[in-house]
Amino acid sequence: MTPAARIAAAIEILDAVSQGRAAEQALTRWARQSRFAGSKDRAAVRDHVFDVLRLKDTVAALGGGVSGRALMLGLLRYNGLDPSEFFNAQGYAPDPLSDEEQSRGTDRDTACALWNLPEWLVPEFERSLGAEAGAVAAALTHRGPVSLRVNLKEADVATAMQNLQSDGVVTTANPVAQTALTVIEGARRVRNTTAYLTGQVELQDAASQAVIDALPQALTCLDYCAGGGGKALAMAAQPNRRVYAHDSDPARMRDLSPRAERAGVGIQELSTDQLRTHMPFDLVLCDAPCSGSGAWRRSPEAKWSFTAARLEELQAIQQDILQQAAVLLSENGWLIYATCSVLKAENEDQVETFLSRNPDWQCRYQRRWPLSENCDGFYTAHLTRG
Numbered sequence: 001m002t003p004a005a006r007i008a009a010a011i012e013i014l015d016a017v018s019q020g021r022a023a024e025q026a027l028t029r030w031a032r033q034s035r036f037a038g039s040k041d042r043a044a045v046r047d048h049v050f051d052v053l054r055l056k057d058t059v060a061a062l063g064g065g066v067s068g069r070a071l072m073l074g075l076l077r078y079n080g081l082d083p084s085e086f087f088n089a090q091g092y093a094p095d096p097l098s099d100e101e102q103s104r105g106t107d108r109d110t111a112c113a114l115w116n117l118p119e120w121l122v123p124e125f126e127r128s129l130g131a132e133a134g135a136v137a138a139a140l141t142h143r144g145p146v147s148l149r150v151n152l153k154e155a156d157v158a159t160a161m162q163n164l165q166s167d168g169v170v171t172t173a174n175p176v177a178q179t180a181l182t183v184i185e186g187a188r189r190v191r192n193t194t195a196y197l198t199g200q201v202e203l204q205d206a207a208s209q210a211v212i213d214a215l216p217q218a219l220t221c222l223d224y225c226a227g228g229g230g231k232a233l234a235m236a237a238q239p240n241r242r243v244y245a246h247d248s249d250p251a252r253m254r255d256l257s258p259r260a261e262r263a264g265v266g267i268q269e270l271s272t273d274q275l276r277t278h279m280p281f282d283l284v285l286c287d288a289p290c291s292g293s294g295a296w297r298r299s300p301e302a303k304w305s306f307t308a309a310r311l312e313e314l315q316a317i318q319q320d321i322l323q324q325a326a327v328l329l330s331e332n333g334w335l336i337y338a339t340c341s342v343l344k345a346e347n348e349d350q351v352e353t354f355l356s357r358n359p360d361w362q363c364r365y366q367r368r369w370p371l372s373e374n375c376d377g378f379y380t381a382h383l384t385r386g
């Protein structure tokens with residue numbers, strides 16, 4: 001496909017998204033109907049769609065509208081490219097720009113100053129992040145790094161890096177966590193490398209790894225909200241831990257067992273009923289459902305669909321999870337709270353609410369990882385009784 005044909009495809013997909021189709025679904029549907037598109041074409045179209053979704057307000061302002069065509073026009077202008085080189089009707093290129101389209105669009109400085117956040121969220125962003133709020137909003141408009149976790153049970157960091165390199169994946173050490181690597185070349189090859197297939201590395205954000213690095217020593221560890229098991233796997237790769245995994249929706253753990261097998265670690269899955277027979281645990285990790293605001297550059301649609309009502313609903317779920325998890329612990333056990341959110345409402349406020357309702361508990365440690373070029377935004381707190 002020519003670069004212009006890829007833009008035409010992105011326009012079609014963005015129109016489907018604006019009619020309510022999820023971006024992933026719209027991309028898959030387009031790829032199925034476009035057998036001529038190779039893997040590089042699919043990747044380029046996907047990048048266009050996600051770049052637009054990250055920067056929707058800015059590119060809508062630059063393109064003078066919210067149709068797929070206006071958004072792509074805005075993205076080209078944002079990237080300093082001449083739209084008439086792509087909008088020229090040659091081959092599968094989009095139609096040439098009308099006079100009106102040529103003249104439409106806000107000036108660059110005004111468009112680029114937009115925060116690209118839903119308006120209602122800006123005050124909570126400012127309350128949560130203070131002087132950093134604008135910078136974090138801006139960071140969410142860029143692509144996130146591809147990060148790997150070295151599974152120290154299978155390889156040391158240097159060996160994993162060498163093995164990746166021999167399969168065309170170049171990495172660099174990521175300072176956020178001792179096991180973290182950032183992929184600087186060959187990201188699309190990671191899943192085919194021997195290092196990945198033999199469990200030496202896993203895909204995992206560096207702050208997610210740092211949350212596990214920061215955990216206190218404890219033998220029996222329950223990942224109460226295990227989902228796909230990223231954190232359970234990272235815990236199981238550490239020495240002297242016996243790891244259990246639970247999720248209120250057990251179907252979300254379906255990948256855990258093959259991933260654990262590949263990593264050469266043992267993790268026992270527990271249903272909600274089985275928790276009672278295995279308690280008390282020395283440590284319970286609550287990687288709670290959240291806005292995902294620290295990771296919105298990876299799922300930019302979620303940024304635009306997030307509502308104040310959903311935030312309230314999540315806060316109630318997060319508080320319930322902390323209460324449910326607390327009763328599963330031994331007397332001196334560690335209750336660990338974590339989110340990939342940058343919002344105080346989901347982080348510090350939740351810990352405060354829990355402590356006010358449970359005055360015999362204390363917060364021993366808390367840390368926020370700011371969203372950066374190295375990692376997503378994350379938060380964790382370690383709580384104990386007394």
Ligand SMILES: C[S@@+](CC[C@H](N)C(=O)[O-])C[C@H]1O[C@@H](n2cnc3c(N)ncnc32)[C@H](O)[C@@H]1O
Nearest residue numbers: 225226227229230231247248249252287288289
């Ligand atoms: C942020 S995700 C977990 C991600 C996972 N820990 C990882 O690192 O890959 C949150 C998970 O919490 C689960 N969940 C939601 N409500 C829950 C509850 N009341 N009890 C336990 N798990 C819950 C969801 O099904 C979801 O899989």
